[in-house]
């Protein structure tokens with residue numbers, strides 16, 4: 001009985017932490033007005049956000065999962081040939097060795113290669129991104145990321161919507177995964193119950209029950 005209660009609570013705590021509230025993740029809070037949150041969470045702005053990204057950010061950043069590469073690399077005629085060979089989204093090792101010169105140039109200009117932003121939305125969240133992109137110096141004092149879009153919160157939110165659309169699965173895909181998750185757990189519960197019934201039957205037959 002105690003054992004059962006103990007493992008039940010342990011399981012509940014486990015799922016609470018991974019699904020509902022990860023108490024171990026850093027919880028620095030950044031402000032983001034509700035109206036811009038709505039834009040950032042809306043798939044309909046992703047396309048416009050991508051254009052804004054191309055205009056304001058692509059000089060330095062890649063979004064490799066979306067086959068968006070820094071301008072200097074985009075201008076390299078080798079890119080097309082490599083994409084024909086490996087697919088639009090180049091494998092990381094191919095990308096890094098083929099465009100060593102361009103990446104080194106970016107590193108020389110900024111002290112480091114501006115990070116790829118494919119998964120930055122998941123890593124940092126919209127509130128952090130909103131504040132950082134609008135005012136990099138305020139969030140990361142001394143950073144070499146210039147303030148390229150300061151004073152334009154709506155554009156910033158649209159760019160975040162684009163970055164979210166790349167790093168998060170679409171809402172229909174998410175619904176499918178949730179359904180699969182529930183299906184898997186239901187299957188395990190049903191099998192667990194069946195095995196338990198079977199076990200008590202065997203015990204009974206052996207005269208142990």
Ligand code: HEC
Nearest residue numbers: 056057059060110114115120133143144145146148149159
């Ligand atoms: C002129 C080059 C340049 C441009 C243009 C630029 N960035 Fe950056 N960005 C950088 C560099 C360099 C860093 C690394 C900063 C650091 O680690 O100090 C960076 C870092 C970042 C980070 C990571 C912050 C973190 O906490 O790790 C994000 C997000 C980002 N940029 C978003 C953007 C967006 C969105 C745009 C367009 C609106 C943009 N950047 C335009 C150079 C640039």
